[in-house]
Amino acid sequence: MNRFYCAVFAGVLALAAVPAMAEEPPLEIVGMGSFHVGGRLAEITGQPVREITFTPGGTPAKVDPNGRYAVEQMYVQWFRPRAQRGRVPLLLWHGGGLSGVTYETTPDGREGWLNWFLRRGWTVYNSDAVERGRSGWAPPEVWSAPAIHVPIGNPFERFRIGQGEGSYSDDPAKRRVLPGSQFPVEAYDQFPRQLSPRWTTTDEPTIAAYVALVDKVCPCVIVFHSQAGQFGFKVAQARPDKVLALVAVEPAGFGDPAKVDVLKSIPSLMIYGDFIEQDSRWPTIRRNGVAFAERIRAAGGSVDVVDLPAAGIRGNSHMLMMDRNSGDVAQLIQTWLQRKGLWQ
Amino acid sequence: MNRFYCAVFAGVLALAAVPAMAEEPPLEIVGMGSFHVGGRLAEITGQPVREITFTPGGTPAKVDPNGRYAVEQMYVQWFRPRAQRGRVPLLLWHGGGLSGVTYETTPDGREGWLNWFLRRGWTVYNSDAVERGRSGWAPPEVWSAPAIHVPIGNPFERFRIGQGEGSYSDDPAKRRVLPGSQFPVEAYDQFPRQLSPRWTTTDEPTIAAYVALVDKVCPCVIVFHSQAGQFGFKVAQARPDKVLALVAVEPAGFGDPAKVDVLKSIPSLMIYGDFIEQDSRWPTIRRNGVAFAERIRAAGGSVDVVDLPAAGIRGNSHMLMMDRNSGDVAQLIQTWLQRKGLWQ
Incomplete structure (x- = not known):
């Protein structure tokens, strides 16, 4: 069993040994707001003016599609707890x-991780990456590639909730869930309602908007998931002095390998859930992550790679923050951040 | 001057006379969460399987576009203040x-109206209507009409910030703002970053999702703006026993005129800002609203129509909740709700 061979470090098992608090600390938010950051203006020309009745029975309005459009901005919502215990804000970047x-x-x-970290006294910035949610998306004249939509069964098979390809069925009784899964499968159908159409061509503007966010609100700690693996590491490489710690939750992408030395002053934690080995894609994704961690270490940096099962936390899907034991995973992150002196 | 002839009622001026609180009450949020409500599953068939590399350098994944999609659901975020003074929750529906x-x-x-009403002790549900923001949007196989994007100058000219058609310029110094406008024009360029692509074909699913929300969280008060004029009145017509008051903020659409009697038990407030008469479209939109109010009254219902300038609140654009005097407008709504016995 060398499954976790390069991942288990002294102290990692001890992280999980810190018991979750018996009683949740109170949620007390005393400041809240939102903003859009980053983005650019894109010009469209040569299109005919249209007349549009936006509301049935309403008054038609002329819409001249020519002009400048606000594109590639990013929506960010922030919350400030009464008792601030995080030494810097904590940024949550989704997949x-x-x-x-x-x-x-x-x-x-x-309650999800947003509330969990607010209850521990972190000021939290939760964003919708460029193109998604409240960030909006650009007209086809600006982004010519079509958006990708995925059917509801796709994350079930791809995110290690079900037993891989073919495990999803529209009939909940016929879905083949991974034995021991901590994903709340009885509520699975609520999850795909959160899906956002996506592009594969918007990584650069996404990184630019995250850099703008870091410039605006950091120094900070960044917790980032899956696709945001590349965003977290690349943005830290662009602004190493602004990022005090990186928590990569099942990162699916990474930073620039030629610039790992820039990351050597930023303590990093990489977390992987369960069922990796039996998946068709995750052994490769994890291997790439561990290889990136080793490059950072070789450059003199510090990366702790935690395979949750080896730390006694079992059954986690790719959506660890939604799993039944999501609080245990959050506590592991919290304990690590405390040990790095980022919480008081 | 019969500009406000049918709109000024006894008591309306008195509403504005209630002074804004000298000091803002504290923001103290002790509960917060979100959910998606409503929607349906739409099936796509006969499409080829694609292989997609979602992350550069990542591991390609097979995406079978055939299957069922979660569409037409609505995202709702809620907040609960420590001291609850609203007798029922307050729902905010955007335009x-x-x-x-x-x-x-x-x-x-x-701070916007969300925080303003939270500070007064209302539990608030703030939603993204179907198709917008965190509600997501359906694949083209399900919604065949293209989305409408508008350039950044469009709301400037259409929402009574500038002096109508042709008043916007990419050069801020050359924009012709309505004299006396309360819109924070120096920050105008931040506003179009909030724009969400839209469809003109999704009113029915939008109403269905709002009805599902009302079924889930009401009895309640609904504050709704612009396009949501039709959603607010139609949903109240569908669920009259669940809606204790309606606040229509510059409604651009209305309920079913054949069913106004259903609204007679629901006290309603309609609010219009400034510069209506000099606009090319707003006199008609307002006239339609007042006519709908009169139908409700003729059926025995109660509707207060307030033209803000007649109530001493001047300079408001269509985006009243963003104007410099947004707190005055919120206070007028609050005072009205208090008089209806909905706040203690």
């Missing part, structure tokens, strides 16, 4: 095809 | 081409 909703209420109605 | 961001921080960084 592909999703939005900041990822960190809100779980599909089965429990 | 066309926008999202719940409408009620959050204003373009110039002040």
Whole structure:
């Protein structure tokens, strides 16, 4: 069993040994707001003026589609708790095809990581990456590629909730869930309602908007998931002095390998859930992540790679923040951040 | 001057005379979450399987576009204040081409109506209507009409910020703002970043999702803006026992005129801002609203129509909740709700 061979470090098992607080600390939000950051103006010309009746029975309005459009901005919502214990704000960056909703209420109605970290006294910024949710998306004249929509069964098979390809059925009774899964499968059908159409051509503007966010609100800690693996590491490479710690939750992408030395001053934590080995894609994704971590270490940096099962936390899907034991995973992150001196 | 002839009622001027509180009551949120409500599953068949690399350098995934899609659901975020003074929750429904961001921080960084009503002890549900923001949008195989995007100058000219058609310029110094406008024009460029692509074919599913929301969280008070004029009145007509009051803020659409008797037990307030008469479209829109109010009254119902200038509140654009005097308008709504016995 060398499954976790390069991942288990001294102290990692101890992280999980910190018990979850017996009683949840109170939620007390005393400041809240939102803004859009980043983006650019894109010009459209040569189109005919249209007359549009926006509301049935309403008064037609002329719409001249020529002009400048606000595109590639990013929506960010922030919350400030009464008792501030995080030394810097904590930023939550979601994965592909999703939005900041990822960190809100779980599909089965429990509080998500947004509330969890607010209860521990972190000021939290929760964003919708460029193109998704409240960030809006650009006209086809600006983004010519079509958006990708995925059917409701796709995340079930791809996110290690079901037993891979073919495991999803429209009939809930026939879905082949991974034995021991902590995903709240009885509420699975609520999850795909959070899906956001996506593009595969918007990584650069997404990174630019995240850099603009970091310039605006950091120094900070960034917790990022899946597709945001590349965003978290690349943005930290662009603004290493602004990022005090990186928490990569099942990252599916990584930073620039030629610039790993820039990351050596930023302590990083990489977390992987369960069922990796039996999946068709995740062994490769995890191997790429561990290889990136090793490059950072070779450059003199510090990365802790935690395979949750090895730390005694079992059954996690790719959507760890929605799993029944999401609080245990959050506590592991919290304990790690405390040990890095980022919480008081 | 019969400009406000049918709109000024005894008591209306008195509403504005209630002074805004000298000091803002504290913001203290002790509960917060989100969910998606309503929607349906739509099936797509006969499409080829595609292989997509979602993340550069990542591991390709097979995406079978055939299957069922979650469409036409609605995203709702809720907040519960410590001291609950609203007798029922207050629902905020935004206008066309926008999202719940409408009620959050204003373009110039002040607190929006969401925080304003939370500070007065209302539990608030702020939603993104079907197709917009965190509600997602359906694949072209399901919604065949193209989305409508508008350039950044469109709301400037259409929402009574500038002096109508041709008043917008990409050069801020050359924009012709309505004299006396309360819109924070120096921050105008932040506003179009909130725009959401829209369809003109989704009114029925939007109403269905709002009805599902009302079934889930009401009895309640609904504050609705612009395009949501039709949604507010039609949903109240569908669920009259669940709606204790309606606040129509510059409604651009209305309910079913054949069913106004259903609304007679629901006290309603209609609010219009400034510069209506000099606009090319708003005199008609307002006239339609007043005519709908008169139908409700003729059926025995109660509707107060307030033209803000007649109530001493001047300079309001269509985006009243973003104007510099947005607190005065909110206070007028609050005072009206208090008089209806809905706040304690």
